[in-house]
Amino acid sequence: xxVDDVHTLADDYVLxxxxxxxEMAVEAELPHNIDLQRAVASARDRFLxxxxxxxxxxxxxxxxxxxxxxLGGEQATVADGTRATSGAQASPIGHQTAxxxxxxxxxxxxxxxMAATLLLAAGLGFSLTRTPEPVVVAVLVNENGTxxxxxxxxxxxxxxxxxxxxxxxxxxxxxxxWTLPSREMGPVSLGLLDEARSARLNPPSLPRPQNxxxxxxxxxxxxxxxxxxxxxxxxxxxxxxxxx
Amino acid sequence: xxAAEMTSDGLDRDLFACARGDAKALKRIFDRxxxxxxxxAERIVKRRDLAEEVVQEAFINIWTKAxxxxxxxxxxxxxxxxxxxxxxxNLLRDGRREELxxxxxxxxxxxxxxxxxxxxxxxALDRDSRLRACLDTLDETRRRxxxxxxxxxxxxxEIAGRLCLPLGTAKSWIRRxxxxxxxxxx
Numbered sequence: 001x002x003v004d005d006v007h008t009l010a011d012d013y014v015l016x017x018x019x020x021x022x023e024m025a026v027e028a029e030l031p032h033n034i035d036l037q038r039a040v041a042s043a044r045d046r047f048l049x050x051x052x053x054x055x056x057x058x059x060x061x062x063x064x065x066x067x068x069x070x071l072g073g074e075q076a077t078v079a080d081g082t083r084a085t086s087g088a089q090a091s092p093i094g095h096q097t098a099x100x101x102x103x104x105x106x107x108x109x110x111x112x113x114m115a116a117t118l119l120l121a122a123g124l125g126f127s128l129t130r131t132p133e134p135v136v137v138a139v140l141v142n143e144n145g146t147x148x149x150x151x152x153x154x155x156x157x158x159x160x161x162x163x164x165x166x167x168x169x170x171x172x173x174x175x176x177x178w179t180l181p182s183r184e185m186g187p188v189s190l191g192l193l194d195e196a197r198s199a200r201l202n203p204p205s206l207p208r209p210q211n212x213x214x215x216x217x218x219x220x221x222x223x224x225x226x227x228x229x230x231x232x233x234x235x236x237x238x239x240x241x242x243x244x
Numbered sequence: 245x246x247a248a249e250m251t252s253d254g255l256d257r258d259l260f261a262c263a264r265g266d267a268k269a270l271k272r273i274f275d276r277x278x279x280x281x282x283x284x285a286e287r288i289v290k291r292r293d294l295a296e297e298v299v300q301e302a303f304i305n306i307w308t309k310a311x312x313x314x315x316x317x318x319x320x321x322x323x324x325x326x327x328x329x330x331x332x333x334n335l336l337r338d339g340r341r342e343e344l345x346x347x348x349x350x351x352x353x354x355x356x357x358x359x360x361x362x363x364x365x366x367x368a369l370d371r372d373s374r375l376r377a378c379l380d381t382l383d384e385t386r387r388r389x390x391x392x393x394x395x396x397x398x399x400x401x402e403i404a405g406r407l408c409l410p411l412g413t414a415k416s417w418i419r420r421x422x423x424x425x426x427x428x429x430x
Contacts, residue, residue, distance in 0.1 A: 011422040014326070015393040016333040017400055034316075041318025046429055047394050048322050049375045053368035054287065056279030063296055064274055067303045071267050 010039035136240035138215040148236035255320035262310035288332040288397035362396035378428035386421030
């Protein structure tokens with residue numbers, strides 16, 4: 001990495017401008033890259049005066065009371081790798097904390113997916129020279145971070161879903177594949193997986209798939225979501241990467 | 245803000261004490277900083293209740309990660325603020341990317357707020373500060389882009405949209421603005 005690159009990366013990281021995958025890469029690199037540590041430290045302190053322009057607010061009287069009971073538990077559970085839930089149960093915003101836990105799990109899961117995607121994308125560079133290349137490839141992982149499916153989106157009304165696991169679909173339900181081309185458009189269905197096996201989809205005309213575009217598979221009523229938007233539980237999701 | 249000021253505020257001592265398991269040190273940080281940190285988070289997540297949720301989780305993180313802090317990682321204050329900012333940004337992103345159904349609701353909430361609020365941070369900077377002087381040398385659009393990212397937690401796409409620039413242009417303007425700022429403050 002050139003010196004400039006380290007500082008550019010550090011600035012983007014501190015400003016929160018990096019794509020999720022790059023941000024994770026920076027966080028993985030930080031503990032053993034002194035130059036990057038220094039660049040991040042210097043960027044943080046460079047912008048800190050902007051934080052100091054706020055007028056401090058009076059926080060809820062109960063805020064510390066929600067933190068304190070979690071201190072012992074959190075430290076104790078660092079070792080066994082699970083997270084204390086006692087604080088969450090006692091908390092009036094317990095459901096939000098539970099959501100946050102789920103989000104953390106998804107983030108971790110996405111990280112696993114990201115690594116898999118990069119490997120896969122590297123592999124595709126060698127293996128797919130004969131066939132038309134997908135515009136993007138997304139590895140979809142479940143909540144535990146296990147890769148469940150790969151979506152190859154070729155753009156121009158063609159996408160392929162390859163299932164990597166046997167997904168259990170209850171009677172009367174079907175799997176539906178979605179993507180989020182942009183926040184303005186909202187989620188769009190790429191098609192249904194009538195049987196729990198790999199399939200070629202014929203999505204509607206959409207903007208050209210982008211790097212980091214979200215893909216996911218949800219469980220919907222037979223015939224697909226009645227609302228045209230995902231309604232059921234998410235079986236797997238992941239962010240697309242451009243094959244290199 | 246002079247570096248000496250930031251290291252002599254006692255936050256580093258309290259972080260070292262947290263690393264040794266002294267919960268009273270965390271309480272001292274909370275008593276002094278929670279109000280400011282909540283306000284910093286609120287500029288990003290736009291809601292007081294969410295900002296307090298961010299600060300709550302951030303203090304758990306400060307407690308469990310205090311052993312990772314060392315002066316080579318910058319000022320103790322910068323390290324603490326980074327934890328709060330990360331959690332606030334993650335909350336936004338989870339809302340944006342991880343719940344398709346909720347994405348529109350969250351977006352609507354962010355549309356409602358004022359960019360002026362974000363830009364006010366620049367006006368509030370100490371007139372004599374280096375950051376203020378260096379931001380002043382940037383042209384208006386680049387300065388706005390950088391402030392929207394840092395103060396308001398806006399993404400490249402959101403900044404491009406608000407500044408009516410193509411995404412690639414917004415990215416390269418911000419990048420060049422940041423490089424100019426680094427050079428000016430070096």
